[in-house]
Amino acid sequence: MFAAVDHVQLAAPPGTEDALRAYYAGVLGMTEIPKPPALARRGGCWFRAGAVQLHLGVEEDFRPARKAHPGLRVTGIDDLAARLTAHGAPVTWDDDxxxxxxxxxxxxxxxxxxxxxPY
Structure with missing residues (x-):
């Protein structure tokens, strides 16, 4: 019945689209994809890298997800962690x-x- 995950939606406070673009496109190297006009009026932004899509939607009473999260399979994880650190993003390793x-x-x-x- 299920074929794939189409996208993961995360929330963000109003007015943070520029910061999100700088992070998801600039730091992570994802490509911003246009939102349909009816949805674009709501704010937020969408990003893609290969088959992975992350949608950032505006939430007025925003609180960041501290436990819930997308798990993103990557290649070159050490390079990614170094890039995150260089841009001031926290990196916490977990060997569990x-x-x-x-x-x-x-x-x-x-x-x-x-x-x-995976290794």
């Missing part, structure tokens, strides 16, 4: 998942993100 190197970070509005690379 067998067969994977993984770390956690936060986007500019505090949403938790997991990056993992």
């Amino acid at each position: 998942l067998p067969g994977h190197r993984r770390c956690y970070s936060e986007d500019p509005v505090g949403n938790r993100l997991e990056f993992l690379q």
Whole structure:
């Protein structure tokens, strides 16, 4: 019945689109994709890298997700962690998942993100 995850939606406070673009496009290297006009009026922004899509939607009473998070499979996790650190994003390594190197970070509005690379 299920074929794939189409996208993951994260929330962000109003007016943070420029910071989100700087992080998701600038730091993570994702490509911003246009929102349909009816949805664009709501604010926020969408990003894609390969088959992965992250949608950042505006939430008036925003509180960042501290436990819930997308798990993003990556290649070159050490390079990614170095890039995150160089841009002032926190990086916390976790060795508890067998067969994977993984770390956690936060986007500019505090949403938790997991990056993992199988070995």
